[in-house]
Amino acid sequence: MSSSPLACASCPVRDRAACAALDEGEREELARLGRHRVLAPGETLFAAGEPNDRCATLVRGALKIATTDVEGDERILSLVHPAGFVGELFAPLARFDVVALTASEVCLFTRAEYEAAVERYPELARALLRRSSEDLFGARSLMAMVGRHSARERVAAFLLAMADAASDSPCHPAARFDLPLSRAEMAGLLGLTIETVSRQVSALERSGAIRRHGLRGIELVDAAQLGRAALP
Amino acid sequence: MSSSPLACASCPVRDRAACAALDEGEREELARLGRHRVLAPGETLFAAGEPNDRCATLVRGALKIATTDVEGDERILSLVHPAGFVGELFAPLARFDVVALTASEVCLFTRAEYEAAVERYPELARALLRRSSEDLFGARSLMAMVGRHSARERVAAFLLAMADAASDSPCHPAARFDLPLSRAEMAGLLGLTIETVSRQVSALERSGAIRRHGLRGIELVDAAQLGRAALP
DNA sequence: CGTCGCGTTGAAATCCATCAAACGACGTGG
DNA sequence: CCACGTCGTTTGATGGATTTCAACGCGACG
Structure with missing residues (x-):
């Protein structure tokens, strides 16, 4: 302090x-x-x-x-x-x-x-x-x-929101950024468990929407696909 | 209008x-x-x-x-x-x-x-x-x-909150009141489905915590038990 | 009397939490 | 430098709670 x-x-x-x-x-x-x-x-x-x-x-x-x-x-x-x-x-x-x-x-x-x-x-x-x-x-x-979105949708929407927040220019998501939250914090924010968050991030990477860089780095490979995953 | x-x-x-x-x-x-x-x-x-x-x-x-x-x-x-x-x-x-x-x-x-x-x-x-x-x-x-409470806990907490809101004296729940919401609205508020809300209300009545009067009337039979049901 | 809206109840499917184990990164101390 | 423990994360297997699908009851209303 x-x-x-x-x-x-x-x-x-x-x-x-x-x-x-x-x-x-x-x-x-x-x-x-x-x-x-x-x-x-x-x-x-x-x-x-x-x-x-x-x-x-x-x-x-x-x-x-x-x-x-x-x-x-x-x-x-x-x-x-x-x-x-x-x-x-x-x-x-x-x-x-x-x-x-x-x-x-x-x-x-x-x-x-x-x-x-x-x-x-x-x-x-x-x-x-x-x-x-x-x-x-x-x-x-x-x-x-x-409320009433699947784990996949919550995680995808969260990643998009963080990409927007990480970008300087409003309304254009950053292509690459570091998450300010740990998995436990993401889980606490989204109302999920750590394991579920981890699985969904892995699944989004497997599907080609994102790529992980280290524990907290996220690269948006296919923002449109991520956007689709965020919708019900 | x-x-x-x-x-x-x-x-x-x-x-x-x-x-x-x-x-x-x-x-x-x-x-x-x-x-x-x-x-x-x-x-x-x-x-x-x-x-x-x-x-x-x-x-x-x-x-x-x-x-x-x-x-x-x-x-x-x-x-x-x-x-x-x-x-x-x-x-x-x-x-x-x-x-x-x-x-x-x-x-x-x-x-x-x-x-x-x-x-x-x-x-x-x-x-x-x-x-x-x-x-x-x-x-x-x-x-x-x-976030992360069971259906039972959400419904019980909601009923208690409505009992408080229906009472004139603050901090003392009304013993009997009418819900201002339909089942569909309760479900929309609590992030559940209509059926789950209905089942939980039925279960709370079976357990003796409340009694139903018509579709929207609720009587608090055992407020303490309802309070316990609202906690994780 | 039939239909419609709303609520309840039942059976099956699904998604997520839980339990459990292993991995990699990191720092400490041998 | 490497062994070792810890912490955060990932992955797997299992079970359970809730959703989903479906049927029924009930009152209102035309």
Whole structure:
């Protein structure tokens, strides 16, 4: 863990994150409230049950929002990409875990100060509302995908989504990328077991849709076929 | 379908809906922008793909937010209870269907006018943000429940949730209530088939946890047992 | 009275979870 | 450098839960 003042000038998400709604002076004031922090892969940013007194914007890397049920296995509820906002402004306790998937950087704020900023700057409230709406859409889309699709379809759709997320240009999947998730995490996200995920990835490789490079590298050999495999 | 001016004075959700954040004068101004509308069971309020130019607050009844996939069967993504807000302020097209489950009443606004109100009244933006955050929590909780739980657990948990929702006093389930959903809708919500839902309800009745009254009436005979059935 | 929609029940098939074992990558220590 | 253990992953065999296919019951409604 490390922590230092913010450097908005060089921030890679300065025009996409919630704070982009602020003008220069407002942003500087907000920046004084926050700290920049680096997270190692697997490091927990917030833990369910803890006092919910902080929130953050993801600057680089990837996070997961997850719960672990009574049997001890983890269910991933959402992936967070750069410019995403994490933290619940209205709950007394954190209800989910927020964990870094890869090496990540966040802007960390105390919740009280951030809430005060939301009251002071109405544009910030609207930006957060927009982001929350998108998160809601994302959560519902994931639910629509996971519910009543076969293991094959889930894995194929997930690989396509990751290819899109890995690409710089929107709407064009990356031809080759590294998965930010382990097999166990993929299983937790898709509602499957590790073995089933592994089998489906193997089957997709056998069918010629993808090729594996090492444990996490994926190459899209036949994106159209992968797209067909993702549909019911 | 019917439509008439709003009557906030007698509104059953006047202190819980988003507009409750406004003071008297502001609320009256907002009320002038909206129309009261009654929905019959099964009536569609918004349809996916349509221009997304309206939004609404639910006053009475129940709505579902749903998609229907390529095979034509419906996946329910969320239930909306009174005081809930529906509509997406930031998307050009509606992405999900919003349909009345039971006879319902809504306050309907044009999106443009509502967005203008959100800009004019910062408290309204914060109230919507709060509501959106809760919806997000609800969506994620549903996902956590549906993912990797058995059919028995899903049906039991659903019945408990409906008993809670049907009760006036919070946190005390109603001893007897009518399901607002058909078997097909329950199946769509829980990610199961109609037959499996039916079998599980039958099994819960055989085990003595509940009793059925007609097609939609449910009586909680042994709520503790039902609670145990809902856990893994 | 026949039909239609909705729900229940039964039998068979299928897909996935579970149990089990082996593999490769990696780091440690001999 | 190699033996060794660990961790994550892959692959195989088996069983079970749920889907699928099919039939029936029941009430509503024309």
